[in-house]
Amino acid sequence: MPPPVRRLVWIVVAAGALALASPAFAEDAGLTPVDPKSPNAEAINDTYWMLVGVGGVILLLVEGALIAFMFRYRRRRRPVDDEGPQIHGNTSLEVLWTVVPVLIVAFVVGFVFYKLPEVSDFSEEAIASPEDAALEIEVAGRQFYWEFRYPDGSVTYDTLVVPVGRNVDVRVTAPDHDVIHSWWVPALGGKIDAVPGDPNRTWFRADEEGVYDGSCGEFCGVQHSAMRMSVRAVAADEYEAELERFAGNGEEQFTAACAKCHNLEGPQLIGPTLRGNPTLADPRALGELVRNGRGAMPAVGRGWSDDQVRSLVEYTQRFAEGGG
Ligand code: HEC
Ligand SMILES: [Cu+2]
Known part of the structure; x- marks a missing residue:
């Protein structure tokens, strides 16, 4: 290799190593999604790993073949202007490289459509008795906090208290005078936009007690980055008491x-x-x-x-x- 090309190769390698080092040393290794704790988040996670798997196999095959061919068919001592064999058409190969990608795409699309209902709707059949009925929460994204309204009229700010194991029907919106925000609690499912005047709907069911962090997923103004929130999933018999602790709490409201x-x-x-x-x-x-x-x-x-x-x-x- 001539020296300028060699230098370029080293620069690319060094820059690549630096770029990959930062996510690798990030707190949670940075590259994989958080552990899903709700059925819809699990469906999203399954889809993610399916895509990583399919993409990974294709990457290895294509790059592997590329590198193998570079060695196998390198010039060696042949003159630069030596012509290779001229091949015209290969029907079975052409059919193969058309059919295989179509099958791969069909598999990916099929998988996503199979998982999609789990991501977007909770199953009403799972609701056996009135006590199991979904807890309906009105979520308002506002500059720069989250306002949660409960069926009993309670209001909490930036902290949503829910009973563990119960479907939560999340109605996401923003007041008419506000801007677009986006509800996003990664462990409990995907993002959904909070659009003024146009309510959206999502759901989750926390499988385990715990505090799940989320944030606004849509740039919404000067303090967007401070627009964090958390979902506290507590045991069903602690729910009322815990909600009371947060509802109408002036300190939480001010914060x-x-x-x-x-x-x-x-x-x-x-x-x-x-x-x-x-x-x-x-x-x-x-x-x-x-x-x-x-x-x-x-x-x-x-x-x-x-x-x-x-x-x-x-x-x-x-x-x-x-x-x-
Ligand atoms: C997006 C940022 C922001 C948020 C959120 C915010 N403020 Fe302010 N606040 C300001 C700014 C900027 C001023 C100065 C206003 C001006 O230009 O006169 C101010 C002024 C004030 C003042 C002084 C008014 C005066 O002239 O004496 C008070 C009191 C106040 N805010 C209370 C609050 C309270 C209470 C809340 C929460 C309910 C709140 N602010 C939320 C940005 C904010
Ligand atoms: Cu926001």
Whole structure:
């Protein structure tokens, strides 16, 4: 090889090694999906591994043949302008390389369509009694937090509490004045967009107790990266108590809806540091501010009920005086 080509080869090899090293050393090796903990996530995971398998076999065959042919048919001492044998047509080979890819594609498509219903709908037949009925949750993606409404009217922020082993019917939307977000809890299934005015629907059933992390999967503004959430799957008999712990909890509400832009103490984030601000103790002024926004502050609480403003003030009023 002439020296410039050799140098180029080394640069490509070194860059490739560096590029692969970062995912390899990432926390969870970076390349594989998280362990699925819900039937729909399992179906997605099965599809992923099927594609990795099919793609991997094709990669090995094609690259293996390429490398083998490079050695087998290299020039050796033949002159550069030596012509190889001229071959015209080979019917059985041509039929083979047409039929085999068609079969592979048919297999991939068939597999995906077989798994698809599991990803998108929960099976109503699995619901034997009213207690097994799906828990319907209204999810609103908002700048820059998640608001969860439960059948009993409870509201939680950035934390969704569910009983383990029960179907959860997730109705995902965003308020009309908001932007598009995307619901995404990898261990509990795929992404689904939260579109203003156009509700979407997905589901999950947590197989194990635990806390499953998720985040907004659609760039939605300045604090998009802070728009994280978690699903807490708890034993059925602890569900009520756990929901009560989070529902209407002003501290959770502040952390989700306000703290992404405001410190109570310390440096200014997107908005001013809030300790000592008298608005924090004034339900009318604070309600007015969060429902309408001001200047660069979006209307993070547009549509909030009086109860929601009250739970927030109950928590924030202690910071209005600079003490606390
Ligand atoms: C997306 C970022 C963001 C979020 C979320 C946010 N704010 Fe703000 N906030 C701001 C900005 C920016 C300002 C400065 C507004 C201006 O331009 O006057 C501000 C101003 C304020 C002020 C001071 C108003 C004044 O003039 O005294 C208060 C109080 C306040 N926010 C409370 C809250 C509360 C409570 C929440 C949660 C319900 C919240 N903010 C959520 C960005 C945000
Ligand atoms: Cu978002």
